[in-house]
Amino acid sequence: MKKEIKSFEDLDIYRLAENLGDRIWDVVINWPDFAKNSLGYQLVKSADSIGANISEGFGRFHFAENRQFCRIARGSLVETRHWLRRAYKRKLLREDEVEELKGLLDELAPRLNAYINSIGKKQKSDK
Numbered sequence: 001m002k003k004e005i006k007s008f009e010d011l012d013i014y015r016l017a018e019n020l021g022d023r024i025w026d027v028v029i030n031w032p033d034f035a036k037n038s039l040g041y042q043l044v045k046s047a048d049s050i051g052a053n054i055s056e057g058f059g060r061f062h063f064a065e066n067r068q069f070c071r072i073a074r075g076s077l078v079e080t081r082h083w084l085r086r087a088y089k090r091k092l093l094r095e096d097e098v099e100e101l102k103g104l105l106d107e108l109a110p111r112l113n114a115y116i117n118s119i120g121k122k123q124k125s126d127k
Helices: 011-028 032-059 063-089 096-117
Strands: none
Touching: 011 032, 011 063, 011 096, 032 063, 032 096, 063 096
């Protein structure tokens, strides 16, 4: 039996995005000031934008609007990959941090795509 989705907080993709944003925050908060205030700010902002856009889309009345906000979330996910690459190249991230964060992104991306494709489609009932 499928769990009923009443709020954006019930969405697995939202919780994954929230976890990604929190993990990135935990890493960036310990960076030196210049790195934190430049690259770190952009990285946190792009990661938090994923969940923010999923939640905003969920609150929209029309399916097309929800899909559009989720596409923006997908763009923020790709932007987050960019900032993680920059942070690694600039020696702000350790190899284990990169692997953990990349794993979260790799899990979230296809699930976000599947969610976008499901918006507005009737769910088959379990019989």
